[in-house]
Amino acid sequence: MKKVILLNGEKVEVQLLDLTGHSVSFLYKGKEYFFEKVASDATSYSLKNGSSNHKVLFDGKNALVGGKDLSIENPRTSRTKGKSDVDAGMSAPMPGKILKVLVAPGQSVQKGESLLVMEAMKMEHAIKASYDGVLKKVYFSEGQLVEAGAALVDLEKSAES
Amino acid sequence: MSTIKKILIANRGEIALRVMKTCREMGIASVSLYTDKEVDYPHAYSATESYSLGDGPLSETYLNHAKIIALAKKCGADAIHPGYGFLSENGVFADKVRAEGIIFIGPSSDSMLIMGDKKTSKQKMEEVGVPLIPGYHGNEQAPSFLKDEAKKIGYPVLIKASAGGGGKGMRVVRSEAEFIDGLEAAKREAMNAFGDDTVLVEKYITNPRHIEVQVMSDRHGNHLHLFERECSIQRRHQKIVEETPSTALDEKTRQDITASAVAITTAINYEGAGTVEFILDEDGKFYFLEMNTRLQVEHPVTEMVTGLDLVKMQIEVARGDKLLITQDEIVQKGHAIEVRLYSEDPDNGFLPATGKISVVGHPTLNGTRLDSGYVDGNEVTINFDPMLAKLIAWGENREVATQKILASLCDVAFLGVKTNRDYLRRILETEEFKVGNTYTHFVETYKDKLLKREVSSDEEALAIATFLLESRKGKAGTIGTGPWSELHGFRNC
Numbered sequence: 001m002k003k004v005i006l007l008n009g010e011k012v013e014v015q016l017l018d019l020t021g022h023s024v025s026f027l028y029k030g031k032e033y034f035f036e037k038v039a040s041d042a043t044s045y046s047l048k049n050g051s052s053n054h055k056v057l058f059d060g061k062n063a064l065v066g067g068k069d070l071s072i073e074n075p076r077t078s079r080t081k082g083k084s085d086v087d088a089g090m091s092a093p094m095p096g097k098i099l100k101v102l103v104a105p106g107q108s109v110q111k112g113e114s115l116l117v118m119e120a121m122k123m124e125h126a127i128k129a130s131y132d133g134v135l136k137k138v139y140f141s142e143g144q145l146v147e148a149g150a151a152l153v154d155l156e157k158s159a160e161s
Numbered sequence: 162m163s164t165i166k167k168i169l170i171a172n173r174g175e176i177a178l179r180v181m182k183t184c185r186e187m188g189i190a191s192v193s194l195y196t197d198k199e200v201d202y203p204h205a206y207s208a209t210e211s212y213s214l215g216d217g218p219l220s221e222t223y224l225n226h227a228k229i230i231a232l233a234k235k236c237g238a239d240a241i242h243p244g245y246g247f248l249s250e251n252g253v254f255a256d257k258v259r260a261e262g263i264i265f266i267g268p269s270s271d272s273m274l275i276m277g278d279k280k281t282s283k284q285k286m287e288e289v290g291v292p293l294i295p296g297y298h299g300n301e302q303a304p305s306f307l308k309d310e311a312k313k314i315g316y317p318v319l320i321k322a323s324a325g326g327g328g329k330g331m332r333v334v335r336s337e338a339e340f341i342d343g344l345e346a347a348k349r350e351a352m353n354a355f356g357d358d359t360v361l362v363e364k365y366i367t368n369p370r371h372i373e374v375q376v377m378s379d380r381h382g383n384h385l386h387l388f389e390r391e392c393s394i395q396r397r398h399q400k401i402v403e404e405t406p407s408t409a410l411d412e413k414t415r416q417d418i419t420a421s422a423v424a425i426t427t428a429i430n431y432e433g434a435g436t437v438e439f440i441l442d443e444d445g446k447f448y449f450l451e452m453n454t455r456l457q458v459e460h461p462v463t464e465m466v467t468g469l470d471l472v473k474m475q476i477e478v479a480r481g482d483k484l485l486i487t488q489d490e491i492v493q494k495g496h497a498i499e500v501r502l503y504s505e506d507p508d509n510g511f512l513p514a515t516g517k518i519s520v521v522g523h524p525t526l527n528g529t530r531l532d533s534g535y536v537d538g539n540e541v542t543i544n545f546d547p548m549l550a551k552l553i554a555w556g557e558n559r560e561v562a563t564q565k566i567l568a569s570l571c572d573v574a575f576l577g578v579k580t581n582r583d584y585l586r587r588i589l590e591t592e593e594f595k596v597g598n599t600y601t602h603f604v605e606t607y608k609d610k611l612l613k614r615e616v617s618s619d620e621e622a623l624a625i626a627t628f629l630l631e632s633r634k635g636k637a638g639t640i641g642t643g644p645w646s647e648l649h650g651f652r653n654c
Contacts, residue, residue, distance in 0.1 A: 059520055
């Protein structure tokens with residue numbers, strides 16, 4: 001049975017071969033895996049693969065494996081927002097306040113140039129141009145509060161030379 | 162000598178819990194404070210008694226002198242412990258507390274005043290004869306004047322808030338062309354963070370190390386040091402890895418730097434715990450940076466190698482005790498390392514992260530310690546410091562302590578919120594860290610070695626297996642068998 005899983009926000013395919021209450025086997029990236037669940041409490045799982053023991057912490061969505069953090073979800077029940085059209089580099093990374101607007105509409109800017117300065121978590125963050133372009137609109141003015149993810153500018157990409 | 166039977170802790174999070182721990186050990190009642198949004202956080206309910214500060218901005222809660230002093234009087238506290246940050250270096254508050262007949266666990270307001278301002282502290286250091294970094298520390302603040310001073314000092318220069326700390330209001334400027342932009346940014350941050358935009362300009366030292374000396378003084382003229390800590394590994398001037406002893410000090414330099422720290426505490430007739438921070442250059446020359454007149458975030462590494470409880474010593478000297486231990490009896494045994502876990506995404510511009518922590522986890526190895534203000538189910542919000550926890554490990558040598566941190570970082574999950582865990586592991590696994598090439602620009606210099614590491618498909622498969630098993634939880638089934646090969650090459654955590 002083919003299953004699609006959202007791993008770190010990206011869809012991956014798993015060929016499920018067998019699943020019981022305490023063991024699972026599947027095909028993933030061309031490799032066959034078999035794990036037995038030896039023990040588990042609310043969030044800690046001891047899995048066995050042959051004679052190798054592995055510990056996984058899992059809260060239903062976030063997993064810690066070998067010191068690495070992964071998120072894993074069913075795409076149908078996922079509440080993770082899809083990628084928006086706005087370039088994440090030029091949207092508000094956090095709720096915060098616009099301290100300074102450094103550019104004006106009509107201005108040409110180069111990739112990496114600072115467009116705005118905002119304050120979030122008591123630190124200043126410079127919002128930089130993700131690409132060369134001409135600024136069409138700045139959506140906020142100095143002193144305004146912004147929500148996380150809010151688009152801050154409309155930057156029209158320069159034609160590729 | 163006074164007695165202390167009840168201490169009000171004018172702080173929150175991990176440091177409030179840290180003070181409570183020593184109170185319990187000493188049989189002293191503790192009183193904690195919290196805001197209405199923090200009722201679920203452990204500092205709000207782990208003390209003997211606790212009181213709400215209501216809601217609103219910090220000025221109405223943790224920084225509200227009148228409210229805090231009124232609560233201390235109401236509950237009959239003999240003493241107030243300020244922790245670090247907040248009111249810990251506020252001489253006005255300390256005086257108000259003392260005027261009410263309550264012990265303020267910290268130095269005199271005079272000491273705080275001298276050391277609290279980078280300018281006056283440096284003037285004092287010149288008198289004492291402690292070396293200083295060349296710079297302009299005066300009152301003249303006109304941009305053109307400061308720019309001229311910067312030119313005299315020679316680029317690169319560092320602009321810092323006079324009243325500052327914690328990396329806020331600080332800018333490195335590498336050329337004259339960048340000076341005005343850097344000055345404006347530093348002044349804005351300084352004004353926002355401290356309500357004072359006075360800055361100083363000084364020589365920026367390349368390949369510096371941050372070495373600090375822990376001091377402890379009583380009011381009977383005993384001024385001790387508890388050796389050094391090296392906190393060179395910083396990001397945006399925020400410390401992230403701290404250790405003791407420093408690999409950079411030979412015995413002679415160690416003697417000189419600790420003697421300088423004690424000369425300072427003796428000269429200002431200091432009382433209580435403090436930290437004298439120095440910059441050590443490549444030639445082993447050190448310069449006074451600042452003195453923090455309070456307990457430091459990274460104090461646990463000193464506790465680990467000296468076997469002393471700094472909060473206990475603070476309480477003892479605050480009630481007028483003589484320090485019982487002598488300088489000769491304080492020795493550095495083994496090695497201790499602390500790493501700071503932050504809620505941030507190192508692989509996405511270190512953006513601050515928020516979320517609900519489903520599992521905190523805890524280290525289990527001998528000689529490890531986790532100081533955190535969070536428990537399972539707590540929310541990480543943007544309202545407070547992004548530091549989630551401090552993980553500390555002691556080992557008989559640096560290599561052992563490093564390995565214990567690396568292993569324990571896998572036990573401290575903080576599931577549900579992005580952390581710098583793997584970034585910390587990458588730092589500790591570099592060859593440069595292993596050989597002790599730790600400079601304050603470490604993370605910038607070696608950024609190519611600290612890049613995101615891909616998760617292997619075997620690691621992904623483990624997460625997938627858990628996810629699939631979880632989806633079947635509670636349902637009966639049979640154990641499947643088959644000719645599957647064993648997994649190899651997993652990181653051993």
